[in-house]
Amino acid sequence: xxxxxxxxxxxxxxxxxxxxxxxxxxxxxxxxxxxxxxxxxxxxxxxxxxxxxxxxxxxxxxxxxxxxxxxxxxxxxxxxxxxxxxxxxxxxxxxxxxxxxxxxxxxxxxxxxxxxxxxxxxxxxxxxxxxxxxxxxxxxxxxxxxxxxxxxxxxxxxxxxxxxxxxxxxxxxxxxxxxxxxxxxxxxxxxxxxxxxxxxxxxxxxxxxxxxxxxxxxxxxxxxxxxxxxxxxxxxxxxxxxxxxxxxxxxx
Amino acid sequence: xxxxxxxxxxxxxxxxxxxxxxxxxxxxxxxxxxxxxxxxxxxxxxxxxxxxxxxxxxxxxxxxxxxxxxxxxxxxxxxxxxxxxxxxxxxxxxxxxxxxxxxxxxxxxxxxxxxxxxxxxxxxxxxxxxxxxxxxxxxxxxxxxxxxxxxxxxxxxxxxxxxxxxxxxxxxxxxxxxxxxxxxxxxxxxxxxxxxxxxxxxxxxxxxxxxxxxxxxxxxxxxxxxxxxxxxxxxxxxxxxxxxxxxxxxxxxxxxxxxxxxxxxxxxxx
Numbered sequence: 001x002x003x004x005x006x007x008x009x010x011x012x013x014x015x016x017x018x019x020x021x022x023x024x025x026x027x028x029x030x031x032x033x034x035x036x037x038x039x040x041x042x043x044x045x046x047x048x049x050x051x052x053x054x055x056x057x058x059x060x061x062x063x064x065x066x067x068x069x070x071x072x073x074x075x076x077x078x079x080x081x082x083x084x085x086x087x088x089x090x091x092x093x094x095x096x097x098x099x100x101x102x103x104x105x106x107x108x109x110x111x112x113x114x115x116x117x118x119x120x121x122x123x124x125x126x127x128x129x130x131x132x133x134x135x136x137x138x139x140x141x142x143x144x145x146x147x148x149x150x151x152x153x154x155x156x157x158x159x160x161x162x163x164x165x166x167x168x169x170x171x172x173x174x175x176x177x178x179x180x181x182x183x184x185x186x187x188x189x190x191x192x193x194x195x196x197x198x199x200x201x202x203x204x205x206x207x208x209x210x211x212x213x214x215x216x217x218x219x220x221x222x223x224x225x226x227x228x229x230x231x232x233x234x235x236x237x238x239x240x241x242x243x244x245x246x247x248x249x250x251x252x
Numbered sequence: 253x254x255x256x257x258x259x260x261x262x263x264x265x266x267x268x269x270x271x272x273x274x275x276x277x278x279x280x281x282x283x284x285x286x287x288x289x290x291x292x293x294x295x296x297x298x299x300x301x302x303x304x305x306x307x308x309x310x311x312x313x314x315x316x317x318x319x320x321x322x323x324x325x326x327x328x329x330x331x332x333x334x335x336x337x338x339x340x341x342x343x344x345x346x347x348x349x350x351x352x353x354x355x356x357x358x359x360x361x362x363x364x365x366x367x368x369x370x371x372x373x374x375x376x377x378x379x380x381x382x383x384x385x386x387x388x389x390x391x392x393x394x395x396x397x398x399x400x401x402x403x404x405x406x407x408x409x410x411x412x413x414x415x416x417x418x419x420x421x422x423x424x425x426x427x428x429x430x431x432x433x434x435x436x437x438x439x440x441x442x443x444x445x446x447x448x449x450x451x452x453x454x455x456x457x458x459x460x461x462x463x464x465x466x467x468x469x470x471x472x473x474x475x476x477x478x479x480x481x482x483x484x485x486x487x488x489x490x491x492x493x494x495x496x497x498x499x500x501x502x503x504x505x506x507x508x509x510x511x512x513x514x515x516x517x518x519x520x521x522x
Contacts, residue, residue, distance in 0.1 A: 051415050074417025081411050088408055089283040090455065093464040100405035104417030110398050136463055152412065 002065030004029045004160045004191035005050050010059035012042075012049050019045045020215045023059070027160070032182070032192040032205050034223065037212035043195045044082050046212065047164050050193075051079060064160065075104040078158030080149050080166045082195075094140070094148050095133040098123055101155035116155075123154035126181040128173065142169040150178060154185075161185060164195045175201070199223055255488045264374045264484055264494070267385050271438040271450060272480030274389035276458070276472030278396045278434045279451030281427045283459070284407040290327050290428065291448030293342055294435045296349030297323030299444045302369055303356035313384055316439065320432035323349070328428040332421070372443035372495030374484065381440060389437040392430040396469075403427060404465055441480065442495035453502035454479060460506070460513035475505050 003026050010023040020042045027033050037043050048054035050061055052068050061068040064076065078101065101123065102116040112120075124130045127147040132140070137148055150166055161182075167175050183205055186192060199206055203223055211219035255261040282290050301319025305312035323345055330341045357366055368376070377385070396403070406413040406423040413420050431451065438447045458471030483498030490497075 048411075053411050053414060072417070074415060077415055077417075079412055079415040081409070089286050089288070090280055090459050090465055090468050091462055092404070092408065096404065096465050097408060099401075100408060100412065101416065103401055103405040103413065107402065107416075107418055109401075111401055134463065149412075156416065 001029055003027060003062065004031070004064060005162075005193060006060075006062040007046070007050055008060050010046070010049055010061065011057045012045050012054050013057045014045065014054075018057075018215060020049065023212075023215070023217055025050070025210065025217065027191050027193050029159075029191050030186070030189045031207045032186050032194065032202075033208045033210055034199050034202060034206050035193060035195045035210050035212065036198070041212040042215040043212055044164055045215075047162055047193070047195060051077070051162060075102075075156060076159040078153035078156040078161040080153045080161075080163040082164040082168075091136050091138060093133065094124070094129060094135050094137055094151075095120060097137050097148055098133075098151045098155050101152035104156070119157055120151070120155045123151040126154055126177065126184075127151045128177045143171045143174050146170050147174050147177070150181070154181060158185075158190060160191045160193075162193045165197070166194070167196070179205075255485055260375050260377070261484075261488060263377045263379065263382050265481060267374060267377045267382055268441055268480035268484045268494075268498070269477055270386055270389045271434075271441045272454075272476040272478070273473045274393045274476075275434050275438050275447075275450035276454035276476040277469060278392050278427075278430045280455045280465075280469050280472055281396065281403050281407055282431055283452055283455045284404070284465075285331075285424075285427070287327075287331065288448065288452045289342065290324065290431055291435060291451040293327050293345045293349075294320050294323045294432050295439070295444040295447040296346045296353075298349070298435055298439055298447075299353035299369060300349045300356060301353075302439075302444070303353040303360065303362075306362050306365070307356045307360040313436070316436045317388075317432075319349075320436050321429055324428035324432035325425060328424055332424070368443070369439075370443045370445045371493060372439070372441055372446070374441050374494040377440055385437045385440065388433040392433040392437070395426055395430045399423065399426065400466075400469070442498055446495055446499045449499045449502050450476060450480070453499070453506050457502070457506040457509035460509040461516070475502075475509070479505050 005027040007023055007025040010020050010025065011018060012020040023046060025046065035043050035046065045054055049056055063071045064073060098120045099112050099116060102112060102119060121130065124133055127150050129144065129147055129151060132144070137145060140148065146166065146169055153161060153163070166178060170178065179201060182192060182202065186205055194202060199209060206223045208221060209219065209223045210217060279291065282288055297319045298316045301315040302312045305315025326345065327342060354366065357363055402418055402423055405416065406418055406420045410420050434451060435447050438450050442450060454476035455468060455472040457475050458468045462468040462471045479501040480498050483501040484494050486492070487494040487497040
């Protein structure tokens with residue numbers, strides 16, 4: 001079976017400087033991979049390259065077996081950007097934003113259908129925000145706003161879900177909800193790529209970890225087998241805890 | 253004496269109502285994308301286009317349309333390429349539009365018309381003008397309403413919209429061209445210098461009190477209608493310049509809406 005996401009020999013330049021060099025990456029269908037690495041290692045750039053948001057200077061990317069430039073089934077992809085929901089100048093409700101996750105289906109038809117609203121409702125329930133459907137996104141807490149973006153990706157009912165540090169600022173309840181949602185998606189065969197600072201409580205669901213450092217893959221294998229999986233924050237205990245899933249085996 | 257007993261006022265009222273509803277319906281996407289200055293850039297370029305039309309004897313509308321669409325596409329492409337280069341280029345469109353327009357108007361021997369081009373000539377709208385205004389405004393409105401789902405998604409989060417499979421660049425260009433048509437429609441109502449106010453102010457006012465994007469778009473259209481028709485009627489009775497009166501009314505509406513929004517947030521909560 002063709003992989004959900006694949007990149008071979010990926011090279012990405014930002015402002016002329018290489019951010020990724022010779023990166024081979026593969027996410028099989030139904031697999032959950034956690035992408036780790038210190039800040040600046042190129043995790044977000046790799047995600048953006050896989051999704052066609054960062055141009056490849058060299059290498060080939062494939063989505064669901066199709067070369068990136070010919071890929072059309074975007075409605076099967078869910079994406080939670082790292083710091084999405086950039087403030088806009090106009091109010092919008094939680095439901096309006098979550099519905100945009102469905103905008104790629106029948107992309108020229110005006111308005112959303114009943115099935116779109118139903119999917120958005122299920123996605124909101126999955127992140128525990130259904131009472132807030134009519135709230136203004138601008139009035140939510142940071143963690144709630146992040147859950148809105150997760151719900152937007154879930155509303156697409158994706159076969160491939162890419163989450164770039166989805167739990168930054170999310171409270172424990174939201175994290176638990178997200179973990180449940182990921183488990184459900186994985187059980188249904190959705191391929192999941194999760195960018196994080198540590199594997200933490202997602203470990204039971206994790207098939208593989210990939211560690212990036214300085215734009216190169218330095219580990220690709222079973223979780224818990226690489227020293228580099230330890231987050232950088234480990235060495236700076238005085239720093240506020242970063243956006244992680246928390247670490248296993250750490251006394252609480 | 254009722255304003256409606258004059259033919260010119262009847263035409264002016266219809267033009268004002270069309271633009272009052274249409275401009276915010278399109279303008280909401282500019283405000284959403286933090287592109288409020290795009291309307292001004294288009295307006296400045298339209299001044300040069302109108303002047304070129306006067307000089308060459310071509311229809312002023314043709315000159316205005318070409319200039320508006322060219323400026324809109326240029327501004328959108330500059331925005332896409334990044335902020336720093338776009339800032340200077342936007343400034344060039346502003347200065348070039350006004351200086352070029354003034355120069356061409358002078359060469360055409362039509363300097364006396366500059367005030368009406370810059371600040372509108374709502375009371376001089378002819379039936380033919382009215383038809384032109386209706387056509388461009390209705391096209392722009394149908395794009396804005398028909399593609400609301402797509403335009404909202406692309407404006408809210410470009411990257412996520414791309415990954416959803418939306419043709420973001422095409423949609424952004426559609427917004428720019430709809431704005432260009434709206435500016436051409438609105439230029440006779442408030443003039444090229446104030447045209448952007450009608451795209452932005454009613455939306456900004458509605459956004460202070462509305463809870464959703466949809467309500468902001470509808471509320472913006474309602475406030476736009478109130479401001480243009482109310483401003484025109486007020487100008488008629490008080491013998492004021494209609495364009496400037498309308499825009500001052502828009503600023504007043506924004507002030508009232510801000511106060512109402514603030515009162516609602518502070519008042520009943522605790």
